[in-house]
Amino acid sequence: MSRIDKRFAALRAEGRAGFVTFITAGDPDHETCARLLAGLPAAGADVIELGMPFSDPMADGPSIEAAGLRALAKGASMQMTLKLVRDFRQKDNDTPIVLMGYFNPISAYGVDRFLVDAKAAGVDGLIVVDLPPEEDDELCLPAVKAGIHFIRLATPTTDEQRLPAVLANTSGFLYYVSIAGITGAAAADPDAVGKAVARIKKHTKIPVAVGFGIRDGKRAAEIARVADAAVVGTALVERVAEAQIKGIDPADHVLALVRDLSKAIRGVAKAAA
Amino acid sequence: MTMLNSYRSGPDEKGHFGKFGGRFVAETLMPLILDLEKHYAAAKSDPAFRAEMDYLLKDYVGRPSPLYYAEPFTKHLGGAKIYFKREELNHTGAHKINNCIGQILLAKRMGKTRIIAETGAGQHGVATATVAARFGLPCVIYMGEVDIERQQPNVFRMKLLGAEVRAVKSGSRTLKDAMNEALRDWVTNVHDTFYIIGTVAGPHPYPMLVRDFQSVIGEETRVQMMEKEGRIPDSLVACIGGGSNAMGLFHPFLDDKDVQIYAVEAAGEGLETTRHAASLAKGVPGVLHGNRTYLLQDADGQITEAHTISAGLDYPGIGPEHAWLHDVGRANYVSATDKEALDAFQLCSRLEGIIPALESSHALAHVIKLAPKLPKDHLMAVCLSGRGDKDIYTVAKALGVKL
Ligand SMILES: Cc1ncc(COP(=O)(O)O)c(C=O)c1O
Numbered sequence: 072m073s074r075i076d077k078r079f080a081a082l083r084a085e086g087r088a089g090f091v092t093f094i095t096a097g098d099p100d101h102e103t104c105a106r107l108l109a110g111l112p113a114a115g116a117d118v119i120e121l122g123m124p125f126s127d128p129m130a131d132g133p134s135i136e137a138a139g140l141r142a143l144a145k146g147a148s149m150q151m152t153l154k155l156v157r158d159f160r161q162k163d164n165d166t167p168i169v170l171m172g173y174f175n176p177i178s179a180y181g182v183d184r185f186l187v188d189a190k191a192a193g194v195d196g197l198i199v200v201d202l203p204p205e206e207d208d209e210l211c212l213p214a215v216k217a218g219i220h221f222i223r224l225a226t227p228t229t230d231e232q233r234l235p236a237v238l239a240n241t242s243g244f245l246y247y248v249s250i251a252g253i254t255g256a257a258a259a260d261p262d263a264v265g266k267a268v269a270r271i272k273k274h275t276k277i278p279v280a281v282g283f284g285i286r287d288g289k290r291a292a293e294i295a296r297v298a299d300a301a302v303v304g305t306a307l308v309e310r311v312a313e314a315q316i317k318g319i320d321p322a323d324h325v326l327a328l329v330r331d332l333s334k335a336i337r338g339v340a341k342a343a344a
Numbered sequence: 345m346t347m348l349n350s351y352r353s354g355p356d357e358k359g360h361f362g363k364f365g366g367r368f369v370a371e372t373l374m375p376l377i378l379d380l381e382k383h384y385a386a387a388k389s390d391p392a393f394r395a396e397m398d399y400l401l402k403d404y405v406g407r408p409s410p411l412y413y414a415e416p417f418t419k420h421l422g423g424a425k426i427y428f429k430r431e432e433l434n435h436t437g438a439h440k441i442n443n444c445i446g447q448i449l450l451a452k453r454m455g456k457t458r459i460i461a462e463t464g465a466g467q468h469g470v471a472t473a474t475v476a477a478r479f480g481l482p483c484v485i486y487m488g489e490v491d492i493e494r495q496q497p498n499v500f501r502m503k504l505l506g507a508e509v510r511a512v513k514s515g516s517r518t519l520k521d522a523m524n525e526a527l528r529d530w531v532t533n534v535h536d537t538f539y540i541i542g543t544v545a546g547p548h549p550y551p552m553l554v555r556d557f558q559s560v561i562g563e564e565t566r567v568q569m570m571e572k573e574g575r576i577p578d579s580l581v582a583c584i585g586g587g588s589n590a591m592g593l594f595h596p597f598l599d600d601k602d603v604q605i606y607a608v609e610a611a612g613e614g615l616e617t618t619r620h621a622a623s624l625a626k627g628v629p630g631v632l633h634g635n636r637t638y639l640l641q642d643a644d645g646q647i648t649e650a651h652t653i654s655a656g657l658d659y660p661g662i663g664p665e666h667a668w669l670h671d672v673g674r675a676n677y678v679s680a681t682d683k684e685a686l687d688a689f690q691l692c693s694r695l696e697g698i699i700p701a702l703e704s705s706h707a708l709a710h711v712i713k714l715a716p717k718l719p720k721d722h723l724m725a726v727c728l729s730g731r732g733d734k735d736i737y738t739v740a741k742a743l744g745v746k747l
Contacts, residue, residue: 149644149645173631203368206366228374229371
């Protein structure tokens, strides 16, 4: 069983939804990010998504774009991203880490070399925004072969007919993007999300995490009620920027929000699935 | 190595030209892209679509554009016989409108009610704003702040045409960033919005359909050269940003193996510097904006900024079909610097009474290098992709003239 499968099995046993946190690797700098990463599990993150910075993040809003550019300005690179994971794994062998980003930095690193190094570092899954099922040969199939989950995004435009293609070769969990839009955009209402998750569940047994537009405990709790996990990203990386302006420690500032959100999510008891 | 029996059969059903192209887009866009492909296939075999397109190209755009014997230019250079394919005489002043007519008709067929586009020089933005006005659709144009600064006349034209011009402040604030922003808009408004991509790039089927819509350039050139000279050209020259005017000129001749093909990238301050836009000469294959192609990027796969005096060529990538033609060796990819383009701009203005776009001036700069070495019976067709009115402020500044 992979770390991701184990984690979702444990969540099911606990009868609650998971909390997936997104931060950008190397934001605002390598050292601070390493501290933040190390602090996430204790603050309540069940799964960690670590963004691989890219100069041209076409599916991201201004906040996550800015986080990537901050990181790149401080020397972030694929090697440093993998180092963050490797160092994290020295102390935590249970919390799943999913790398999220765009294909070009992986392609430049070399797909085969990337998969070997990512696996060795302790990466559990990949979310690559610009690799739809139509491009599965590029990375998805080699990743699955290398024992790394390829986690796909499903969106409101993914209809009944297309869902099977999106689910094929997807494992670990499915990431349902609750609105057609970029990261940081407004949220969909929980009713619509609930219906969409139910629709997806008819096609698959893998857990469904829901993201986009979750900014506070109230919304996180609402999503936790209808999904297997809630993903928060933009609100976290915005705290990095805020901390820099205020001159306080970004890691502490982000972790404080993670604790709040985690409490909200843990407060939601799940009806047995 | 197996011989190709045609250079014109691409892309394959997955949108690949050799290893280039593809559909590297977010899931949100994928259903729409598949739908666009279906609609385009249906439109292609629908005589009514063809008829409406032909009508608009003729009476609205003013096609066919002339193939003009550039006698003063030819005499001055003293070699090859040079013809200009006068795309600058099209309505809106560039080749870009050929493609916009085709795409807006597709948008209509698909029932889309809102148009978006990216623009660099503003020519594609103007052409898109124009067809959006003509078809009564609201239109948003994304343009980098740097380009807004250097192409003021076109910004005002777009506004006059009723388009909203949104300044893009991210990244290098030029064409690539405008494309990122247009993609973000598209992902957000996918239900009602059609994205008119301005060059032979982006996810499949865009590189194919833009090529098809621009191929009118080469098809006319073939017929016109036959009429004037009784044979097809010996060589073709065009500038390359994303590569649409070049592909439009080249594609109908790809299987005429004796036709030499030259595509001219922008070398900016020189290929030996980092300030250029020569993605084939200096880039490596990667994935950006929906397709695999040659890209200017660093070792970590971060896209680097392109630099050229010509806003329309200021893009760190190139259409995937060009990447493939480069690799199989069917076309020659060369470059011209800012300085060479500026010289060509002035020479053409003075000798021919035609002020060419700075983009097209890159093609002319290569003609200036090439033509003198060729015999007088060598027929050369150059794509004059646009007119230079939009560039007078940039050129004045470069020449140290205050307007
Ligand atoms: C006059 C003109 N020529 C050429 C180009 C470059 O585009 P492409 O390479 O797609 O023809 C542009 C782009 O704005 C242009 O305005």
